[in-house]
Each structure stands twice: as structure tokens, then as C-alpha cells.
Amino acid sequence: MTTETTNETEARTAAAVSPGDVIVVEDIWKTYDMGSEQQVHALQGITLRIKHNEYVAIMGPSGSGKSTLMNLIGCLDTPSKGQYWLNGHLVSELNDDELARIRNKEIGFVFQTFNLLARASALHNVELPLIYNGTPAAERLERAQGALRAVNLDTRMNHKPNELSGGQRQRVAIARALINRPSIILADEPTGNLDSKTGDEIMALFDQLHSNGNTIVLVTHEPDIAEYAHRVVHIRDGKIFSDQPSSRVRRPENS
Numbered sequence: 001m002t003t004e005t006t007n008e009t010e011a012r013t014a015a016a017v018s019p020g021d022v023i024v025v026e027d028i029w030k031t032y033d034m035g036s037e038q039q040v041h042a043l044q045g046i047t048l049r050i051k052h053n054e055y056v057a058i059m060g061p062s063g064s065g066k067s068t069l070m071n072l073i074g075c076l077d078t079p080s081k082g083q084y085w086l087n088g089h090l091v092s093e094l095n096d097d098e099l100a101r102i103r104n105k106e107i108g109f110v111f112q113t114f115n116l117l118a119r120a121s122a123l124h125n126v127e128l129p130l131i132y133n134g135t136p137a138a139e140r141l142e143r144a145q146g147a148l149r150a151v152n153l154d155t156r157m158n159h160k161p162n163e164l165s166g167g168q169r170q171r172v173a174i175a176r177a178l179i180n181r182p183s184i185i186l187a188d189e190p191t192g193n194l195d196s197k198t199g200d201e202i203m204a205l206f207d208q209l210h211s212n213g214n215t216i217v218l219v220t221h222e223p224d225i226a227e228y229a230h231r232v233v234h235i236r237d238g239k240i241f242s243d244q245p246s247s248r249v250r251r252p253e254n255s
Contacts, residue, residue, distance in 0.1 A: 009090055017085050022183050022215050023050040023073060028082035028092075030068050030238075042068040043079070044238040050184075050217065055210045057218045057226035057246070060235035067188075069235060070219045074186050075103040087183045104133055108177030108185045112192035114169045116161045122148060122172045123157045129180050147175035151205060167198035174205060184215040191225055203228045 017024050030043040042065050050056055060066040071077040072084060075091055078099070084092040087106055091099060109115075116125045126144040135143075148157050151171040161169050170190060177185050187206070191199030206228065210216050218229055226232050230249045234241040 009093075012083070013085060013088060013090055016083070017088055018049075020051045021049060021085070022052050022054075022087055023048065023217070024083075024085040025049070025069075025073070026083045026085075028069075028072060028079045028084060030065075030072065030077070031080040041238055043072070046082075046235075046238075046240060048233065048240065048243075050215065052183075053210070053213055053215055055206075055216045055218075055228075055230045057220060057229035057232045058235060059220060059223070059226050059232060060241075061221060064235045065238040066219055066221075066235045068238075070186065070188055070217075073184075073217060074107055074109065075099045104129060105180060106183045108180065108182040110170070110173050110177050110185060110187040110190045112189035114161070114173045114193075116169060116172060116176075118161055121158045121160055122153060122164065122168075122175075125161070125172055126176045126179055129176065133180070143179060144175075147179050148172070150178065151175045165198070166194050167201055170194065170198075170202050171205065174202075174209075178209075178214075184217055185209065186217050186219075188219045189221070190218070191220075191222075199225070 016026060025046055025048040028043055028046045029041065032040045032042060034040055046069060058066050058069060068077070072079055075086065079092055082092065083090060086102060089102060091102055094102065123144050126147050127140045130140040130143065145157065148154065151174050153168060153171050153175065156164060156168060161172070164172065191202055194202060203225065206216055206218070216229070218226070220226050227246050227248055229246050231244070232246045233243045
């Protein structure tokens with residue numbers, strides 16, 4: 001990258017990113033070529049801004065584009081057109097290796113299916129991101145134990161996933177998401193495989209994480225789960241249909 005190009009990138013970032021911004025998505029398009037000159041526009045000009053310590057739910061029906069948007073926010077994919085800044089980095093122009101480094105440093109993922117190693121203990125599952133980035137063993141152990149204590153799994157650290165309940169497995173996944181102290185926690189249908197009582201317990205944990213200062217982006221199709229967030233963004237046909245405070249935020253004002 002030349003000095004001129006670096007200066008231009010810095011100027012664009014300064015113009016687009018305000019103090020406190022963690023996510024800035026500007027006119028993002030994602031187009032898939034389906035062959036025979038047919039294209040599908042999964043995202044069509046999405047513009048979105050999320051600040052530090054916001055708690056945002058992204059909602060939409062199947063095929064709305066919410067999963068595509070989640071993949072772009074999570075640096076798992078790149079846009080066809082438009083720009084995306086994550087914590088001041090213009091990530092929409094990075095290559096795969098650079099995206100992987102940003103992803104490991106800046107984002108903690110929580111998935112519906114937990115994505116845990118079946119033969120590894122809860123402690124080892126939580127350590128994995130630190131192994132990938134070369135953290136020394138003693139520090140890995142200390143931080144992984146601390147992350148599991150933070151999600152109330154002090155007594156289950158050496159248990160494997162099949163020895164844990166669904167809620168406990170999701171707590172392990174949340175501890176793993178926290179281990180690198182990421183800028184945001186990106187949760188994709190985090191209660192989708194849980195019963196309603198356990199789902200409520202997991203969402204209470206997200207409330208706690210938010211109160212501790214974490215920025216949370218929650219992707220869901222369930223209105224009752226979205227209402228745990230403080231802001232709800234509805235996606236329809238690849239576009240933002242609405243963006244407003246959740247009823248949880250509005251309720252005190254109307255009481």
C-alpha cells in the first residue's frame with residue numbers, strides 16, 4: 001500500500017467513523033452470481049452504525065439478508081460493494097489473512113449450535129482462540145478459568161460437551177467468545193437449540209455482559225428474544241426496513 005493510498009484510507013475513515021463507533025457499514029451490497037447471467041442481491045445498500053456498548057438485535061425472516069449481514073459484520077465474508085469499518089479498521093478492503101487476524105482480535109462469536117470440540121474439556125474449548133494467537137500456556141489457563149467463572153461454570157471446567165446441558169454448553173461458547181476481550185460479541189440465534197427457561201437464563205447472561213460494557217449484536221428471527229436488546233433493526237429483502245429502540249427501552253417512557 002502506497003503512502004498516498006494510506007493517507008486516502010485514513011481520510012475516509014476519519015470522515016466516516018465518529019468517536020464511539022464500533023461498527024460502521026456504509027452502502028453495503030452483497031451480490032451472488034447464480035449463473036446464466038442471473039444475480040441475487042442479498043444485501044442492497046445497507047447503511048448501519050453501532051456504537052460502543054450498544055445492544056442491537058438484527059431481525060428478519062428467512063432469506064431477508066440478516067445472515068449475510070451477520071457474516072459481513074463478523075468478517076466471515078466481504079461485500080460486493082460498499083465500505084465497512086470495524087473499530088476504525090476499513091475491513092471491507094482487507095484480504096482473507098488480514099480478515100482472520102481482525103476477526104480473532106475484535107469479534108467473539110456465539111452460535112446456535114455451540115461449535116464446541118466434542119472430545120475437549122470446557123476449559124480447552126475456551127482456550128482455543130488463545131492457542132491460535134500464540135498466548136503462553138500459563139496465561140491461557142488463567143484467562144480461560146476466569147472466563148468460565150464469569151459464566152458460572154466454576155465446577156464444570158473439566159467436563160466435555162456431552163457431559164453438559166445445552167445451557168451449560170452455550171455458557172462455554174460465551175466464555176470462549178469473551179476470551180480475547182473482543183470489541184463486539186456477535187450472537188447468531190443463541191437460544192435456538194435451548195428450551196425457553198434455559199434461553200431466558202442465557203439472555204440474562206447477555207444482559208450481564210452488556211452491563212459490564214460489552215457491545216452485543218444479536219441475530220434472531222424470534223421477536224421475544226430481540227426484545228432483550230435495546231435497539232431492533234429489521235431487515236427485509238436485503239434492505240433495512242426499520243431501526244428503532246426495543247419496547248424494553250420505550251416502556252419506561254410510556255409508563
